[in-house]
Amino acid sequence: MLNMTKNKILAILLLLFISSCNQSFDTQEEMNDYIQDEDNGYHYKKTIAGVDYVLQYRPTDLLVKQELGDKINPVQIEKFRQQYNKYMYFNLSMSKNNQELLNGVAQDKAKFGQMVNELAFGMEEKLHVYTPTKDTLDLADFIYPRMYGMSNSTSIMIVYPRDEKYLKQDYLNFVIEDLGLETGDVKFKLNTKALKNEPQLAF
Template sequence: MAYVTLRLNTATKVLLLASIGILLTSSCTTQTFDSTEAMWEYLNDPENEYLHQKTINGVDFSLVYKPTDLLVHQELGADKSQVKVDSLRAKYSKYLYFNLSMSKNNQELLSNVAADKQRFGAMVNQLAFSMDQKVHLYTAQKDTIPMADFIYPRMYGMSGATTILIVYPRKNEVTNSEFMTLSIEDLGFYTGEVKFKIPAKIFSNEPKLNFNK
């Protein structure tokens, strides 16, 4: 009877190992899309963990990670040779890109303070020059990753949200961490500090575009 039990246990272990291998393989499969529209649809599904959203004191926050290939697509132009694609991927993969959108009453933040000239001017200055002091990215071990750059395009009330492209270096502390936390200090709308917990796996297994379709 002991021999039979041993055989059953061994068989069970083999099945379990095989199942785990299948799960790991499927979870590490890189998603590839034929269009940016299809990729954005995937990114904007919260279940895929690229998009994070919160509403605090009437302010809507939306944070989405922007994969390397979207930056490649923006610069690629007519030359879609593999050499060009590889070159641009090498250029942009050194950094992590996030789109941070903030709105109140379905308007840009500036539109909500337009009547107060002093507050309006202070917020313009803050959004244009000081977001690296207001937005912070740090690891689970509380190691801060300095912001590399940010881009705030003025939309002059023509958009429903204030959107900023935030750029961080792709450091080992980021990719090797279980998760990252991105925090946004109160920008004057009494939200307090707003935090997003981001799984680091999305950086190492980000979706790609099929440039050779």
């Protein structure tokens, strides 16, 4: 009877260990499929006032793979993992009528200029990440590439420091202030467990 109890405990511990381990994928395509499934905690989307918002986390290994290209070198893999793992990277995509946000205000020169300025230089004032107790995580960087109407969405790469004390929280609030599109503030609740146990590539 005692052995059966021990075996049950061992089985439960093994299951907990397996479930807490990072998912591993052989290809970039498999990982992309996984992170685009909203149930896995890396992909969030909302539509408000006709504006589509998609926020997607970019795991460290996708950035490592981008650096390495086809030259897989174990030493370089570890070097780049340490470099990129200091931060959390997100892609924020916003569109209206399947077009870039700027297309919707192109006729109004003042509004167009204001939005270009905000997207290129002012997003640190518009993006906020904070804990349930209102502790704020400072934005490390953001990159807005101008697409000049050649894309069907406005995309921004957003970078935050990976601070373990914030990831111990049940979740993090990610807020995008209204960009003059009458959406109000747009909020996502980030799954911190998913961020801590991000998927990896089997290089």
